[in-house]
Amino acid sequence: QKEVEQDPGPLSVPEGAIVSLNCTYSNSAFQYFMWYRQYSRKGPELLMYTYSSGNKEDGRFTAQVDKSSKYISLFIRDSQPSDSATYLCAMSAVAGANSKLTFGKGITLSVRP
């Protein structure tokens, strides 16, 4: 079993839809959870991060962590064509710049106008 599993997609939704992107993981030591967004032919960029369980909201984006189920989600409200990108989850067990990140394989989202 991979440490981090992410729905392979791709996912296509109409503009204005609510999008739910999910990752599951097997390592119960993970405490730091991140979502990166990667536009075509660009490098990934950090979208949001959370520590431990709970929700975090930033504009149209909400990150949710359920450590008891080893499950994290990214919700996008009122999706826009500009949200079309690949979304990667990432997680680590310890803090600091030297902690090893484990990435999901990414899911490609397309928002149709």
Place this chain on the structure above:
Amino acid sequence: NAGVTQTPKFQVLKTGQSMTLQCAQDMNHNSMYWYRQDPGMGLRLIYYSASEGTTDKGEVPNGYNVSRLNKREFSLRLESAAPSQTSVYFCASSASSGSGANVLTFGAGSRLTVL
């Protein structure tokens, strides 16, 4: 404000040729990384450097060498390129955020094709 700069952006090599991918960051980060990204495989860590003068192997180090030239620069070398090394390579740097999360800043990527 350049962030992380990678060169070259594109490169085509023949099997057995060598080349070096260059990476520089201007954010005064201590830690730097090299990843490769392949379809269906996600991002895989090749090598990382926690600070100037130190380097460590990641998940897929075979066939690669790295040099942390100074705090700003971290290069990746392919001594004898193989078709299996065809990939998109990303350099990243990081500084711990206030909450402790390891937040990476990535470069734009270098697309390498080995024929």
